[in-house]
Amino acid sequence: YRTNNLLNGFLQRMEEFRKYSFGYLGIYGAEPELDIAGCFMWRGKDVAEEMKEHPQIEGFTVTKVDTSTEEGRQLVNDYWGKTEENDIVEGKPVLDGKYW
Numbered sequence: 001y002r003t004n005n006l007l008n009g010f011l012q013r014m015e016e017f018r019k020y021s022f023g024y025l026g027i028y029g030a031e032p033e034l035d036i037a038g039c040f041m042w043r044g045k046d047v048a049e050e051m052k053e054h055p056q057i058e059g060f061t062v063t064k065v066d067t068s069t070e071e072g073r074q075l076v077n078d079y080w081g082k083t084e085e086n087d088i089v090e091g092k093p094v095l096d097g098k099y100w
Helices: 002-012 015-020 070-081
Strands: 021-030 033-042 092-099
Touching: 002 021, 002 033, 002 092, 015 021, 021 070, 033 070, 033 092
Parallel strands: none
Antiparallel strands: 021 033, 021 092
């Protein structure tokens, strides 16, 4: 429940950014090794100011995905398409998640 609270709190603090972004943020792994990870798309080519100023962003690694490569497209497809419990994304099972 604590990890789920972190995920929900992160998304609540992004509310003003909703009209400029889309993504999926999920909980991956198995107890006690849980991770929050996701894939977002937003307007522009760089990390958006709203994301840089997010109070919890320092706990995340932000990486630009090159969608011109097969690996990049597959990563986005995995995060956005494999959202059912026990689907595998980057070697970890999906436990829960939310579309943004």
